[in-house]
Amino acid sequence: MKTEQITLKRLFALILKKRPALVYGQLLTLLGILVSIPIPLMLPVMVDEILLNKPAFFVNNIDSIFGGTTPFYYIAIVTFGVVFLRFIYYILGVITTKIFTKISKHVTFMIRAELLNHLKTTSMNEYETIGSGAITANLVTDVNTLDTFIMSSVSRFVASVLTLVAVGVVMIAIDPILGFLILIIQPLIMLLSKNMSKKVGALKKEENQKIETFQNNTAETLELFGQIKASNKESYFFSNAIKDAKEIQNASNEYGYKSVAYERLSYTLFLVIFELLRASGLLLVAYSDLSIGMMFAMFGYIWFIMTPVQDIISMQYSYASASGAIKRLNKILSLEQELSGEKKIDSSEVDISLKNLSFSYIKGKDILKDISLDIKAGSKIALIGASGSGKTTLAQIISGFYEKSGGSLKYNGEDSETLEKSSVREKIFLVLQMPILFNSTLRFNISMGDESITDEQLLKALEIAELKEMMDGMPNALDTIVGHHGIRLSGGQRQRLSIARMIIANPSVVVFDESTSALDVHTEAKLHVSLQPLLKSKTVITIAHRLSTVKNADTIYVLDAGTIVQRGTHAELEDEEGHYLEFIKNQLL
Numbered sequence: 001m002k003t004e005q006i007t008l009k010r011l012f013a014l015i016l017k018k019r020p021a022l023v024y025g026q027l028l029t030l031l032g033i034l035v036s037i038p039i040p041l042m043l044p045v046m047v048d049e050i051l052l053n054k055p056a057f058f059v060n061n062i063d064s065i066f067g068g069t070t071p072f073y074y075i076a077i078v079t080f081g082v083v084f085l086r087f088i089y090y091i092l093g094v095i096t097t098k099i100f101t102k103i104s105k106h107v108t109f110m111i112r113a114e115l116l117n118h119l120k121t122t123s124m125n126e127y128e129t130i131g132s133g134a135i136t137a138n139l140v141t142d143v144n145t146l147d148t149f150i151m152s153s154v155s156r157f158v159a160s161v162l163t164l165v166a167v168g169v170v171m172i173a174i175d176p177i178l179g180f181l182i183l184i185i186q187p188l189i190m191l192l193s194k195n196m197s198k199k200v201g202a203l204k205k206e207e208n209q210k211i212e213t214f215q216n217n218t219a220e221t222l223e224l225f226g227q228i229k230a231s232n233k234e235s236y237f238f239s240n241a242i243k244d245a246k247e248i249q250n251a252s253n254e255y256g257y258k259s260v261a262y263e264r265l266s267y268t269l270f271l272v273i274f275e276l277l278r279a280s281g282l283l284l285v286a287y288s289d290l291s292i293g294m295m296f297a298m299f300g301y302i303w304f305i306m307t308p309v310q311d312i313i314s315m316q317y318s319y320a321s322a323s324g325a326i327k328r329l330n331k332i333l334s335l336e337q338e339l340s341g342e343k344k345i346d347s348s349e350v351d352i353s354l355k356n357l358s359f360s361y362i363k364g365k366d367i368l369k370d371i372s373l374d375i376k377a378g379s380k381i382a383l384i385g386a387s388g389s390g391k392t393t394l395a396q397i398i399s400g401f402y403e404k405s406g407g408s409l410k411y412n413g414e415d416s417e418t419l420e421k422s423s424v425r426e427k428i429f430l431v432l433q434m435p436i437l438f439n440s441t442l443r444f445n446i447s448m449g450d451e452s453i454t455d456e457q458l459l460k461a462l463e464i465a466e467l468k469e470m471m472d473g474m475p476n477a478l479d480t481i482v483g484h485h486g487i488r489l490s491g492g493q494r495q496r497l498s499i500a501r502m503i504i505a506n507p508s509v510v511v512f513d514e515s516t517s518a519l520d521v522h523t524e525a526k527l528h529v530s531l532q533p534l535l536k537s538k539t540v541i542t543i544a545h546r547l548s549t550v551k552n553a554d555t556i557y558v559l560d561a562g563t564i565v566q567r568g569t570h571a572e573l574e575d576e577e578g579h580y581l582e583f584i585k586n587q588l589l
């Protein structure tokens, strides 16, 4: 199943979900335009009515309200009117910005939530194709780019177009020739700038790609800081990171100055045209009946429409960046989802059955082939085999991490595809060999954020997992912070903490994937004993390299190059020629 891709149409539909606010905002915008349109006209009119002594609309109206007065008062009253209108325009602007900000933040939240929900159910295989650094960058930067675009298009586009239309009407009424000239020239400027915006978009894309590569590689270098130091490879990794930073510098340099150059060029073109229009205005005063006052008003309107024209131009830039962002976000939304059905596993007893199961990480390269095995509820089985033979992969498929490529996998007779993945993972707990912990408290790492789990339960789990002693030595007990990925704990302590997680989760099936490999023999034996009562009724699948860990299993499966080559009890297998006998011999060396 794929989540619907982001398109302009969908963005629009999301915006329309806030229809009342949108309509209210647009009405206030319209009111703002109506309030602001007369502003450039009012003071220039005073040139005709007062300075050139041709009383008309303003002087006549002021006379009828206040009676005849002096030029100072006429000008003062009109100035007061202009200032008042500007103030009202400002207030309306603040209110509409508030409304439109709310709408755009709502839409960007919906998109972020949709992306996160999609990621939540993305299959592991697909997730591994994109780095976590890239996804984080998409979730932050690209969604912000969309936010800017939505904000500018929702709030400024309608306002800008309406302002241009209204000013156009007023200008044509003042002087049709000059009015038409101005109105014809505007789209030409926009057309020119549209081509430039394409170039800026391409440069921005280049810059974003460099940032993404830097973010991914640097995150990995910092993450593996200890490993890099251990291999004495700091110079190599950090000089690569510096190279990536240099690439950002180059790309940003290009984008930084070229985008400004293109934007300034649009502006310069506008100014050149403004000068030409100013000259046309002067000519019209000289050769037609356009008054000086109206000419000033026209000049005022040319400046007045600069903001909406610039807004429309910058909207094209923001559209260019937004379409790049949409493409990248859609890449996340195209990641395949894990197959999940509707049915749940009801019973606490889970029989697992695999028939002719195959699996490949990369198409055409089978890692597991023709695997058939039955794991009855409550049985104890062991998987052994050489490194790379596919044990972990098999454990992960059984635990619902990866999707099989062929054959069948059934839980209590139900096909895995028909079952809800979370129900499978609730019943089957995979205890990893190298558990990674959150940089949080012991409490959080065991309960995994489930606040209904009491301290008593946690302490009990720690006791069974042989971690009580360690915790008693910690100054903040359960509130001790374990460090990034659990760095402040030893490998063995992390493994036992993962076992404590399993104890709290209380699953029906436990898969131990070399989960005690970092423990000394003595601690492992103690842990074994204390886990016995808990594991007694559970199905236990153990992957191990130590004979002592596997020999008591009901059935031992031996994997080799992705297939099961031997199966049976320890007693049966030790009498057979084959891998298991080799395994025993190697342990005795």
Ligand SMILES: Nc1ncnc2c1ncn2[C@@H]1O[C@H](COP(=O)(O)OP(=O)(O)OP(=O)(O)O)[C@@H](O)[C@H]1O
Binding pocket: 128, 361, 362, 367, 385, 386, 387, 388, 389, 390, 391, 392, 393, 394
């Ligand atoms: N995420 C992955 N993507 C691609 N290939 C993988 C992935 N994980 C494992 N493999 C490949 O699958 C094969 C089986 O690996 P797996 O980890 O299942 O073996 P294993 O028997 O558990 O080994 P070990 O005993 O060393 O843990 C290996 O060849 C490995 O390279």
